[in-house]
Amino acid sequence: MSKDLFSQSLRLSYISRVLREIFNLWNYSEIFLPTVESFDESLRDGLKMIYNDRVYLMKPDITSQLLFNLKVPSRHRFFYISEVLRGSISGRWQAGVEFIGGESPHLYVEVLSILLTILDVLNLNEVFVDLGSLKLWEDAVKDIKEYASVVFEALRKRNFGMIEELPIDHDKKDELWELFNFRGRKGPYEKLNEVLEALDDKRVFIDLGTIRFYPYYDDLIFEVYSPKLGRPIGGGGEYRVGAMKACGFALDLNALTQLVEPKFEDGRVKLSGNVASVYREARKFVLQGKGVIVDT
Amino acid sequence: MKVERNDPRKLVVESEDCVFYFSKPFDVPVYVEHGIDMGIAGSDVVEERGCDLFIPLELPFGRCRLSVIAPRERVVPVESMEGYRVGTKYPGIASRFFSSRNVDVEIIRLNGSVELAPIAGIADVLVDIVDTGRTLAANDLVEVEKVVDVSALLLVNRIAQKVKFDRINEIIHEIKRVTENV
Numbered sequence: 001m002s003k004d005l006f007s008q009s010l011r012l013s014y015i016s017r018v019l020r021e022i023f024n025l026w027n028y029s030e031i032f033l034p035t036v037e038s039f040d041e042s043l044r045d046g047l048k049m050i051y052n053d054r055v056y057l058m059k060p061d062i063t064s065q066l067l068f069n070l071k072v073p074s075r076h077r078f079f080y081i082s083e084v085l086r087g088s089i090s091g092r093w094q095a096g097v098e099f100i101g102g103e104s105p106h107l108y109v110e111v112l113s114i115l116l117t118i119l120d121v122l123n124l125n126e127v128f129v130d131l132g133s134l135k136l137w138e139d140a141v142k143d144i145k146e147y148a149s150v151v152f153e154a155l156r157k158r159n160f161g162m163i164e165e166l167p168i169d170h171d172k173k174d175e176l177w178e179l180f181n182f183r184g185r186k187g188p189y190e191k192l193n194e195v196l197e198a199l200d201d202k203r204v205f206i207d208l209g210t211i212r213f214y215p216y217y218d219d220l221i222f223e224v225y226s227p228k229l230g231r232p233i234g235g236g237g238e239y240r241v242g243a244m245k246a247c248g249f250a251l252d253l254n255a256l257t258q259l260v261e262p263k264f265e266d267g268r269v270k271l272s273g274n275v276a277s278v279y280r281e282a283r284k285f286v287l288q289g290k291g292v293i294v295d296t
Numbered sequence: 297m298k299v300e301r302n303d304p305r306k307l308v309v310e311s312e313d314c315v316f317y318f319s320k321p322f323d324v325p326v327y328v329e330h331g332i333d334m335g336i337a338g339s340d341v342v343e344e345r346g347c348d349l350f351i352p353l354e355l356p357f358g359r360c361r362l363s364v365i366a367p368r369e370r371v372v373p374v375e376s377m378e379g380y381r382v383g384t385k386y387p388g389i390a391s392r393f394f395s396s397r398n399v400d401v402e403i404i405r406l407n408g409s410v411e412l413a414p415i416a417g418i419a420d421v422l423v424d425i426v427d428t429g430r431t432l433a434a435n436d437l438v439e440v441e442k443v444v445d446v447s448a449l450l451l452v453n454r455i456a457q458k459v460k461f462d463r464i465n466e467i468i469h470e471i472k473r474v475t476e477n478v
Contacts, residue, residue: 130458158350158457161472183461207458227459230331231348 012093012253014262016081018121019095019251023079026114028097031078033065042068044214047085059085063239063248066098067216073242075101081253096234096250100241105191108220108238109198111247115224115236116201118251122260127226127233128203131196132210134237135219136189140179144168151176155211182208191220212237222249229255268293322385325349325451333456333464340425340446344386350452352468356475358448362389364440365422367414371438377401383410383419390423393443411435 020030037043039055046060062080070076078098083091099111112129119127137155141148147166154162163176179188186193187206196204212221212235221237233256236249268291271278282292299311301318309316319327322345324337329347336355340362364374364382377394380401384390387403394401404419411431413419425446426432426439450471457464 128458157352158452159352159354161353181465183458210458225455225458227455230329230453230455232454 008254008257011257011260011262014264015122015253015256015260016093016095019081019118020079022114022117022121023097026077026097026110026117028077028079028099028114031066031080033062033069033080033082035059037065037068040068045084045086047087047089059083059091061214062094062096062250063098063214063216067239067241070100070241073100073244075244093253094234094250095253096236096248098246098248100246101244102247104245105194105198107245107247108195111236111249112195112199112204112222115234115249115251116199116203119203122256124226124259125203126228127224127259128205129222129224130183130205130207130210131192131220131222132206132208132212133189133192133219134211134217134221136179136208137211140176144172152211152213155180155209156213158209179208182206195220216240218245220247224249224251226259229258231255233259267291270295328451328453331453331455333453333460334467335451336448337451338446339449340386340389340444342449342451343444344388346388348454350454350457351449352452353450353472353475355448355450355471358446360425360427360446362386362423362443362446363426364393364443365424365426365432365437366420366440368436368438370414370420371440374399374441377421380420381418382421382423383413384423385410386423389443393423411437 036056036058037060039048039057042064043057044061044064046057049056049058059082061084062082066078076098079096081093081095084094085091097111097114099107102110115129137152141151147168150162150166154160160177160180163173182188184206185196187208192206196206210221210223212223214237216239217237218239222235223232224234225232234249234251236247238245238247240246269285270293271282272295278294282294285292297312297314299309299316301309307318317327317332321337322341324335325342325345325347328335329349338358342351366372374397377399381404382390382394382401383404383406385406385408387405391403404413406413410422410424413422414437415435421440422437423443429439432439450468452464
């Protein structure tokens with residue numbers, strides 16, 4: 001148990017309450033997934049466990065778990081707030097959305113709009129979103145397929161020296177260098193430009209060196225970060241469920257607790273008095289949708 | 297840029313627009329992962345720590361290797377080390393290495409002077425850095441098999457690379473220029 005469990009819990013509670021309200025306002029319904037799944041190669045992260053001689057996975061990555069459970073592809077707008085284990089017993093709390101079955105570019109713009117709404121409501125002005133594309137890189141290495149894994153490893157490490165050492169012509173290296181270092185608001189990929197234009201938000205950039213290595217991602221990917229934290233706050237991307245396009249993101253709630261100061265003053269009615277009358281009065285207020293604090 | 301650290305006990309030194317933190321080598325990747333912009337650490341440490349960071353350059357110094365080491369009189373192939381106790385500062389790398397060879401061993405985590413472990417009888421073999429081999433010879437130890445080559449790496453924090461893009465690229469290019477001819 002964390003020594004700071006209760007104060008951390010208050011912060012997580014505040015953030016998750018705000019996020020739930022936002023997700024509901026965007027018409028996303030909460031999904032409750034099983035804690036334990038039978039082990040499957042398609043499930044990412046999680047903690048392996050053996051029970052009755054069978055292998056299971058506890059608290060895997062939510063998107064992969066959703067795909068694992070969604071046997072018949074159909075249009076959905078889900079959100080979740082859940083703990084995820086990444087190969088160890090200490091978990092991270094995540095909140096995210098998955099929009100399955102939308103059309104391009106509405107799908108991406110909607111998911112990113114939800115993300116930007118969260119940043120606005122939580123007053124996170126110093127948080128940015130970088131968009132990247134897997135397809136752009138897959139196209140770029142089509143004619144040097146034998147070196148594709150080296151190029152992606154170079155991207156993962158952000159080590160262009162690995163590409164410079166490849167026996168490929170200089171024009172190709174120049175093309176990869178341009179992609180590797182492109183950061184701006186209008187890039188060589190119209191799909192990203194269209195999304196950025198629709199969002200019209202100064203916190204969103206195109207950064208083609210941004211890649212997220214989850215096997216289900218299909219093309220558009222994005223990363224959420226703050227200069228105040230050394231690690232990404234979250235990220236997401238586009239994937240496929242059967243023939244349907246889908247897009248989602250996950251935010252690291254433990255990271256958000258380092259950036260968000262909870263606001264607990266929310267206009268609740270303060271009540272006091274003898275036990276019978278004060279709780280009768282409190283019930284009336286709650287039935288009217290008003291919050292109460294009973295001073296005991 | 298010149299960095300003067302006159303007092304080795306001083307852990308923070310400022311120079312021009314940079315602040316230099318002198319952490320333990322094993323902690324450098326952790327500092328960089330959690331918010332220090334850049335660092336230099338051995339590839340052995342980076343792999344052992346398994347941190348999420350960028351590695352834009354391999355640097356031309358600190359080259360050595362991580363190897364399986366055994367007392368001279370008990371040298372056997374790695375495949376014959378089933379059930380051995382392996383003393384190491386690198387439990388992650390050692391464990392992955394023996395697993396990849398389907399050899400089940402017990403890993404004993406040590407923090408320094410690992411050569412003592414076989415002498416004291418708490419480990420059968422070691423997984424440790426081999427450079428010149430003089431320490432091994434002095435302790436009657438023999439390198440059995442190389443696990444991985446090691447060199448110094450330049451590390452960059454993932455977020456710093458984004459928010460200090462130009463400055464960090466400038467430093468990377470300058471380090472690359474200086475080290476290219478080494």
